[in-house]
Amino acid sequence: NAGVTQTPKFQVLKTGQSMTLQCAQDMNHEYMSWYRQDPGMGLRLIHYSVGAGITDQGEVPNGYNVSRSTTEDFPLRLLSAAPSQTSVYFCASSYRTEGSPLHFGNGTRLTVT
Amino acid sequence: TQLLEQSPQFLSIQEGENLTVYCNSSSVFSSLQWYRQEPGEGPVLLVTVVTGGEVKKLKRLTFQFGDARKDSSLHITAAQPGDTGLYLCAAAFAGGTSYGKLTFGQGTILTVHP
Numbered sequence: 001n002a003g004v005t006q007t008p009k010f011q012v013l014k015t016g017q018s019m020t021l022q023c024a025q026d027m028n029h030e031y032m033s034w035y036r037q038d039p040g041m042g043l044r045l046i047h048y049s050v051g052a053g054i055t056d057q058g059e060v061p062n063g064y065n066v067s068r069s070t071t072e073d074f075p076l077r078l079l080s081a082a083p084s085q086t087s088v089y090f091c092a093s094s095y096r097t098e099g100s101p102l103h104f105g106n107g108t109r110l111t112v113t
Numbered sequence: 114t115q116l117l118e119q120s121p122q123f124l125s126i127q128e129g130e131n132l133t134v135y136c137n138s139s140s141v142f143s144s145l146q147w148y149r150q151e152p153g154e155g156p157v158l159l160v161t162v163v164t165g166g167e168v169k170k171l172k173r174l175t176f177q178f179g180d181a182r183k184d185s186s187l188h189i190t191a192a193q194p195g196d197t198g199l200y201l202c203a204a205a206f207a208g209g210t211s212y213g214k215l216t217f218g219q220g221t222i223l224t225v226h227p
Contacts, residue, residue, distance in 0.1 A: 004155070033214070040122065042201060042217035043156070058214075090155050099144040099163055099205070102215065104155025 006105035013081040021076040023091030030096040032074040036087040081112045119218025134187045136202035150199040
C-alpha cells in the first residue's frame with residue numbers, strides 16, 4: 001500500500017503566487033487533515049475533513065483553502081503565498097474512531113521568497 | 114486553544130544513558146499518542162494511551178499516562194544511536210471530536226551519541 005502520498009516534495013514560490021499541495025490516501029480513511037511544521041512549534045492543524053464534502057478549520061487556517069470531493073484526495077490551496085507560509089506541510093489521515101493513529105505523508109517543504 | 118507542553122525541547126546524551134520526555138496540559142486528555150519522526154519523513158505512531166495510570170512498554174521505551182489524564186511521559190532505557198529523532202506527543206482533548214483532531218506538543222529533538 002502506498003499509504004499517504006504528498007506531492008510535490010519541494011516547492012519554491014514567490015510572494016503572491018498561488019499553488020496547490022496534493023494529498024492522496026489509499027486506506028479508505030474518512031478523516032484527513034493538513035498540518036504545518038515549524039521549528040520549535042510542533043505540528044499545527046490547518047484544515048481537516050471528516051468525510052467527502054465536509055471540511056473545517058483548524059488552528060491556523062488563514063491563507064489556505066481546502067476541498068474534499070472524494071474520500072481519497074484532500075488538496076491544500078495557497079491563495080496568495082506569503083513568506084510566513086514558508087514551512088513543511090504534512091497531510092495525515094485516519095479512521096473516524098477514538099484514538100485512531102494518524103498516518104502521515106512525507107511532507108512538502110515550501111519556501112516563499 | 115488547548116496547549117500541550119512538551120519538555121525538554123532538546124536532549125543530547127551518550128549511548129547507554131536513560132532519558133525521559135514529558136508532556137503536560139492543564140486540560141484532560143481523552144487519549145494521548147506518541148510519535149517519532151525522522152528527517153525528511155512524516156511522524157510515525159509509537160503508542161496510544163487511553164486509560165489514566167496506564168503504562169505501556171515497547172522494547173526499551175516505556176510510556177506512562179498520568180492518573181488524572183493531564184500528563185504523560187516517555188522513558189527510554191539504555192538509549193542507542195538508532196533512537197535519535199524527533200519525538201512528539203499528541204493529545205485528543207476530552208469533550209471534543211477527538212478522532213484525528215490532535216494537538217501536538219512542540220517536540221523533543223533527541224540525539225544519542227555513540
